[in-house]
Amino acid sequence: MNDIYKDNIIDHYKNPRHFGQLDKPTVSHEEVNSLCGDRIRMDLKIENDQILEVKFKGVGCAISLASASMLTEEISGRKLKEAAGIKRDRILEMLNIPMSPTRLKCALLPWEVLLKALQKYWKKKL
Amino acid sequence: MIDVNKIRQDFPILSRKINGKNLIYFDNAATSQKPESVLKTIDDYYRNHNANIHRAIHTLGEEATAMYENARNKVANFIKAARPEEIIFTSGTTASLNLVAYAWGRLNLSQNEEIILTVMEHHSNLVPWQQLAFENGLTLKYLEIDESGTIKADALEEIITPKTKLLAITHMSNVLGTINPIKEMIKVAHRHNVTTVIDAAQSVPHLPVNVQSLDCDFLAFSGHKMLGPTGVGVLYGKQKQLEKMPPFFFGGHMIKEVYLEKTLFNEIPAKFEAGTSPIAQVVGLGAAIDYLEKIGMDNVREHEKALTDYALSQLAQIEGLTIYGPKNSQIRGGVIAFNLHGIHSHDVAQILDAEGIAIRVGNHCAMPLHTALQIPASCRASFYLYNTKEEIDLLKKGLLKTKKVFL
Numbered sequence: 001m002n003d004i005y006k007d008n009i010i011d012h013y014k015n016p017r018h019f020g021q022l023d024k025p026t027v028s029h030e031e032v033n034s035l036c037g038d039r040i041r042m043d044l045k046i047e048n049d050q051i052l053e054v055k056f057k058g059v060g061c062a063i064s065l066a067s068a069s070m071l072t073e074e075i076s077g078r079k080l081k082e083a084a085g086i087k088r089d090r091i092l093e094m095l096n097i098p099m100s101p102t103r104l105k106c107a108l109l110p111w112e113v114l115l116k117a118l119q120k121y122w123k124k125k126l
Numbered sequence: 127m128i129d130v131n132k133i134r135q136d137f138p139i140l141s142r143k144i145n146g147k148n149l150i151y152f153d154n155a156a157t158s159q160k161p162e163s164v165l166k167t168i169d170d171y172y173r174n175h176n177a178n179i180h181r182a183i184h185t186l187g188e189e190a191t192a193m194y195e196n197a198r199n200k201v202a203n204f205i206k207a208a209r210p211e212e213i214i215f216t217s218g219t220t221a222s223l224n225l226v227a228y229a230w231g232r233l234n235l236s237q238n239e240e241i242i243l244t245v246m247e248h249h250s251n252l253v254p255w256q257q258l259a260f261e262n263g264l265t266l267k268y269l270e271i272d273e274s275g276t277i278k279a280d281a282l283e284e285i286i287t288p289k290t291k292l293l294a295i296t297h298m299s300n301v302l303g304t305i306n307p308i309k310e311m312i313k314v315a316h317r318h319n320v321t322t323v324i325d326a327a328q329s330v331p332h333l334p335v336n337v338q339s340l341d342c343d344f345l346a347f348s349g350h351k352m353l354g355p356t357g358v359g360v361l362y363g364k365q366k367q368l369e370k371m372p373p374f375f376f377g378g379h380m381i382k383e384v385y386l387e388k389t390l391f392n393e394i395p396a397k398f399e400a401g402t403s404p405i406a407q408v409v410g411l412g413a414a415i416d417y418l419e420k421i422g423m424d425n426v427r428e429h430e431k432a433l434t435d436y437a438l439s440q441l442a443q444i445e446g447l448t449i450y451g452p453k454n455s456q457i458r459g460g461v462i463a464f465n466l467h468g469i470h471s472h473d474v475a476q477i478l479d480a481e482g483i484a485i486r487v488g489n490h491c492a493m494p495l496h497t498a499l500q501i502p503a504s505c506r507a508s509f510y511l512y513n514t515k516e517e518i519d520l521l522k523k524g525l526l527k528t529k530k531v532f533l
Contacts, residue, residue, distance in 0.1 A: 004476065005531050013532075036472055036488040037502030059502045061472035062532075106472060 004097040005062065013062040018072035020055045027124065029117035030058075033109050038064050042072075042113045046121060049080045056113075061106050063095070068110035070094045075114065084118050086111065128425045134512050136161040136417075147482030150517045155300050155328060155461050155508035156486050157350045160414075164353055167413035171406045179405055180379055180396075194405050197412030198395070204415045205345070206336040207362055214368070214398045215408050218359035219327040220250040222346030223294075225361055225398065226323050227254035229374040230344070231292070234321070237263040240290040242320075244269040244277055244306070245498045246299045249491040251325040255294055265289070271498065275302040275451035279310035286318045293322045297329035297345075301492050301506065302451030303434070303461035305329070312341050321367070327351060332430055332459050332510070334423040343367050349407060354414035358407035361398070368394045375400040426511045430460035433509045437462055437518045444525055450499060460509035463490070466525065469532050471505045477531060481524040483517075 022028075025043035032039045040058035044051055054076050056068045074094065075083040091111050092099065099107060134140050137159050142149045151159060171193065177186035179194045195210075202210040216222045231254075235241065241255050245268050259266050267285050269277050282293070293315040298305045312322045324345040329335055331352030337345055344367065349358040363371070373380050373391055377400035382390040391397050418426065434455040441447055446467035452458045466474055471487035478485055486506045489496045496503065507521060 005473070010532070034489070034493065037493075037496065038470075038472075039502065059470070061470035061476075063472070065470075103472075103476070 004099075004103070006097060009062055009066045009095070009097065012066035012069040016056075016065055016069040018055050018069070018076065019057065021057050022053060022055050025055075027117050027121040029113050029120055031109060031113045031116065033060075033064075033105055036061070036106065038106060038109055040064065040068055040110050040113050042068075042110070042117050044117055044121070046080065051075050051078055051080065051083055056110065060109070063097075063103055064106040064109050067091060067095055067107045068113075071110045071114060080118060080121075083114065086114075128421055128429050128511065130429070130512065130514055133421070136163070137512055138162060138165070140512060144482040144484070145480050150481075150483040150513075150520055152507040152509065152513065152517070152521065153484045153486045154510040154513075155351070155490075155506065157356070158331065158353050158510055159512070160353055160355065161417050163417055164355065164410050164413045168355060168406050168410040171409045176406075178402055190405055193409045193412070194403065197408045197415075200412045200415045201360055204419065205330060205362060206338050208338060209365065211394050212362055212365055212368065214361040214363065214395045215403055216346075216359045216361050216398075217357055217404065218348040218350070219325060219346045220359075222344075222359050222361035223251050223323070223325065224254050225374055226344050226346070226363075226371075227258050229371045229398075230321075230367070231255070231258045232262070233372060235262055235264050235291055238265065238289060240265045240267055240287065241292045241294060242267045242269065242282065242285060242290055243294050244271070244296065246271055246275075246277075246302060246304065246492065246495045247294070247296055248300050248325060248327070249493070250327075251294055251296060251323075252494065255292075268494075269295075271302070271304075271495075274453070275299070275304050276457060277304075277306055279307045279314060282311050282314050286314065286320065288318075290318060290320050293320050294325070295323075296325040296327075297335070298326075298332070298459045298461070299451065299492075299495075300328050300461060301463045301490050301495055301504065303458040303463075303508075304451055305333075305457050305459055308342070309340050316341065328459060328461065331418075333427040337362050349411040349414065352411075352414055353417055354411035355407045357404045358411050363394075365394065368398070371398075373397045373400070377401050421511060429511055430509050431455045433513055433515065433518065434458055434460045434462070436515050437507065437509070437521075440518055440522050441525070444522065444529075446529070447525065450504060460513075461506065462508070463504040463506045465501060465504050466528060469528060471503045473532065474505050474525070474528050477528045478521070478524045481520065481527070483521055483524050485521075 022043035026046040028043040030041035038060035045053035179191040330347040345362040350356040380400040475487040
């Protein structure tokens, strides 16, 4: 029945990786999906164009929180350019569940937060 | 009491299967399903009578006009308006409320004057006033809810000042189900010369509403939440208010005489119905009212009260489930917002959908209310005349199943 609540989704939801916040983040960004009240904030510690540390915090459904948790695993330690180059399809591949258009918004919210955080960082650097 | 099984036969969609299960439609506060009679009326209108209304000398045009105006009479009679001219057809509650805000509000509300709203308003009865407040330098004041999700009429007396000019309030909350004591509040408002606007989107479909007894100045509701089609709504206004109110949309039909340098506007209600109206939808709304009147609004209310009592008692048995709003069905309509501890409302809705159960989740266009309740979102089950206690049992079962997936 509920093919979307696979074990790995529930696992990431219940035990989110990199959950919390950083003391002195280089950049942080928060986005809200006001439609459903989801809220994801991401803190990044960046040095030499590399993501040294990442933490996220937020409220949301299993899909958005699992997506955030998986994404933080994916970008931890990566070069900024690589992180910024993550495509939408990669997020869907990580989640690997059937997705309705409404749930797509939940799934992609953390990715949007990441991209906007990186944009913010580059803008600040300029 | 009403014969629910017989009523269910009238709604074709209720025999649909969703994910292999019987559809249980608990999203009535968002929109209702439509009975066969409404569908047939709309179909018949397009097949046999379709023409543009007013100013037509040909047969179809006269038939369509008669059907359209007849629906206006039905609406007037349904909410006990003094005359059909007090019924303005709009595209929905939102359009009705915006019309009052733009046409009446701009003219009558000026710098430093106050509008009183409540924290439980739907965005459509909040944002238009907020924007007007920015434009005209007005002050917004909000009535807060108590722990049971209600507002007392006395609370209004306390915050009204000589600067207060408008009270805009929902008759029934689309989240908490709270039925506000608007009759008393309107009385208080009028004693202070405060004009009243009622958002009746959730009340007119579910309980008897009498605008003359309420004595409200304006009242807005939608057709699609009361068995009618989408695209049509109503603004009721007292004749003296509507006559003073300038038109907002300009164009065809709303004029009496047009010259290159000036225009004389039409009488009410035409003054506010510029352009081609949603004719088929208005006619369909008329059929919806016929259906509701045949059942009787007192009966609809009694049925939903019984469902609400039952649902409140059943859902309260689920550990970790919080219900928002009043526990007393005397002051609560068939709308129940709740949360399951530790589970986001989206996930609840998704799992229920797999069981064929349609509920709504999110902030239900009432973000300030959710902020006041200190929750990001909620699940909402809302009932109508075709829902049954058995369906509520299945909702309970579905919620217990949801808990198992997550806990």
